[in-house]
Amino acid sequence: MTIQGEMIIGRRVVRGSAGTTRAFNPATRAEMEPAFGLATADDVASACALAEDAFDTYRNLPLEQRARFLETIADRIMDIGPALIERASAESGLPLARLEGERARTCNQLRLFAKVVRDGHFLDATLDSALPQRTPPRADLRMRKIPLGPVAVFGASNFPLAFSVAGGDTASALAAGCPVVVKAHSAHLGTSELVGKAVRQAAEDCGMPDGVFSLLIGEGRVAGQALVAHPAIQAVGFTGSRQGGLALVHTASARKQPIPVYAEMSSINPVFLLPGALAAGGAKLAQGFVDSLTLGVGQFCTNPGLVIGLAGPDLDAFRAAAAEAMGAKGAGTMLTAGIHKAYVDAVGRRTGIDGVALVAQGGSEGAGCAAQAALYACDAATYLASPALDEEIFGPASLLVACRDEAEMLAVAHHLEGQLTATVHATGADRELAAGLLPTLERKAGRVLFNGFPTGVEVSHAMVHGGPFPATSDSRTTSVGATAIDRFLRPVCYQDVPADLLPDALRDDNPLHLARLVDGELRVAK
């Protein structure tokens, strides 16, 4: 499959006529072939109007057909073969093996949501029986969730497959019954075209309505803002910077009809090293920490950007071991020239903060957009007094904070902004301190983990990839895992609706075999 520089508007493959743009190879700093046509305002409007047209048909298809569509997308992505991995690697600087793993993850996400769709648990089917003899009588009340409507998806630079065109937001929105309009990330245009065409083919294979999926190639923020402002769009999924996410939040709330935006933005993912854990294996922890920090050139939302311990010889030993481990790490190519420049600038600013010392660096810069890992250190008083130290540095940089005592460690925990993750390294000897930290950390983060590192986000039922602001714009949700589907649903109550007009999920004979809440009691279908 050759990349043509095209986008997808419903069933049509279209070449945008509002100018051209090109992909960029961050390793060679060279622009890549071919040129991509940019979407006009009409193209954006067409994709949205088609999505609106497709909505009622799509959401009312049998759940089995919706599930097969998700699985077929996975099949068509695999059909692209090595060309997808090679293009994604050239566009992102990410290694082939990582991208093969990411492709598997992408397909697993689609298949997990197919299972979620078949289960029907997401419909939250709830029935309250009529009580005609009661004073006043109670009507027959039945509730289910329905999809919100067409969803705009903005892919992430750092997951060209798993959080892009057919990534988690798209999979969960399609699973919910929402048509999707994706704005391709400029960092991986060719990858986007390949995957977009795979989704288009899957829609055709499965007899989906025209408009269930579109992929727009657009100039920077203009096309994105137009997409979010379009009246047909009813929700937004976004993964990226705090600035980018907030811009979409503002556009969405300024609409005549405001809509929810699920923006996953900014997190520094604190790691607390408790004394027992440091004493038991500080050197091994240091190696694990540096491996996690530099994985994927530090370009993970869950990158450990803050490490907190109690000042003393064990923390000094950890620091020395981390410095040594970091020194052994070579420079890695970052995803884009913009991300590379932002990293170099942010590291430069950090070096200038009073009380913050540069402890270690990785291998020095190579060709292209190569980034050098960096570890800084300061005491807790400095950290607590320096708001700039709460800002995420996207890349392989972290800050080690030394606390005088346990009270100061708790103060650091209390001071944190909202996070995707918070990590505790503890042994049985640390139980009391860990128990003291936990209530604060669960208020600050979407995921609290022990004795591991936060990079690596499992796609499963219990995963939460979310958290209080600024980690996300909506702490009530997750963008990874089965419950990501809940973001695109809302409840509707059906009161005394005639039996032959009831949706299947709410019929007396329960043809979907759903577990349902009936008069307040959970009933599991046979």
Next chain:
Amino acid sequence: MTIQGEMIIGRRVVRGSAGTTRAFNPATRAEMEPAFGLATADDVASACALAEDAFDTYRNLPLEQRARFLETIADRIMDIGPALIERASAESGLPLARLEGERARTCNQLRLFAKVVRDGHFLDATLDSALPQRTPPRADLRMRKIPLGPVAVFGASNFPLAFSVAGGDTASALAAGCPVVVKAHSAHLGTSELVGKAVRQAAEDCGMPDGVFSLLIGEGRVAGQALVAHPAIQAVGFTGSRQGGLALVHTASARKQPIPVYAEMSSINPVFLLPGALAAGGAKLAQGFVDSLTLGVGQFCTNPGLVIGLAGPDLDAFRAAAAEAMGAKGAGTMLTAGIHKAYVDAVGRRTGIDGVALVAQGGSEGAGCAAQAALYACDAATYLASPALDEEIFGPASLLVACRDEAEMLAVAHHLEGQLTATVHATGADRELAAGLLPTLERKAGRVLFNGFPTGVEVSHAMVHGGPFPATSDSRTTSVGATAIDRFLRPVCYQDVPADLLPDALRDDNPLHLARLVDGELRVAK
């Protein structure tokens, strides 16, 4: 219990020192004793700080204790006796019998949420087993919902008990584990003090932490904005006007850390009269419609402000019967002088719209804030071309829209803004048209009902009192019924957390006997 003009800040009964205000009797247009002291900025901050202090203790109490607190609030409200009903009637103009019913509903809500708390279903406990042999290994992942934090509640003018100090928002927030700070509605200050003191007593009886509940008396929007802007507040529940709700939404989104606002605002609750239903019993429908429209002087969020039928003799007969029924309705006292003035103004504006005719009126104005019911009529073309006709008139006024044909009726349905309810009157003969309307109506409304009237909102598990903007600021939720608790919760994932630090909801031995999703399968406890 004498009313003292006081507010509640945690365990303290406080008289505000920022000036005074008084309650108002809308039937006599007289100010009432005593004077109420107004909250200072420090009072607002104290209530919020105490709520924050109470949060971790309150949320971690055993669920049984939380449930008993809710039930005890109901008991203490009943203990107030007739004084509560008499004061509420004097402050609101609502009849005693209606307020007795509303008190029962308020207590039922508190008891329903006690049951919801004991069930623990709201915790959404979900477990994914560790897979240590997998490549890469999967960690042990467990998810539960935790409360958001202190919640600010703004009572509604039209439900001085059921949607005020200890009403639905307060009950659901306390059930979720959130401390509550209520801003009393100026329309029922004495009622608020009585109920506030009952909640305070219940908190004392049940050993609740200081700050689990506060009640502020504040000057207009100033105290309300300060409350929503306070960093401790993590969510807002509001019932009232579109303007008032949007002001809180804007304050909440302009915070350093934006927070969710659940504002129930504006709905005209369309009623579709299909031809078969009109032919079978138009006169009876007309009586039912006028009864629903004028119930409580039309001061319900679910008041039927728009009626749609096909032009013809049956609709003419309905109109004549509705006019006759309305003529027999006397004027009723509205809740406040402000609401009365807004109603008179809105009715006046409607009379001036080209193509809109005044069809019928109720009894003419009496003393005090008495309102005269009004029925207007126009054709669908006029309705579709007049945005002013989509504005809610809060009070006993409605608009009858005559459509040329079924296509125009569907166009009216499609044109509607978001609604709390949409109603269809239909017989078997109307099946096809009803089936054609349903997909549009379920997209427009939180509740779709057949062959009834929308006033009367059951408090149960399947109820949805919500709907797309402008009915509410967040269509994903309901403010009535068991799932109102979901508004104040967010998910947290616990990864490899040691067994002795896990919350009870997620322990292997399931001490709370919860139904849990384990490795994707629902397991109901024995």
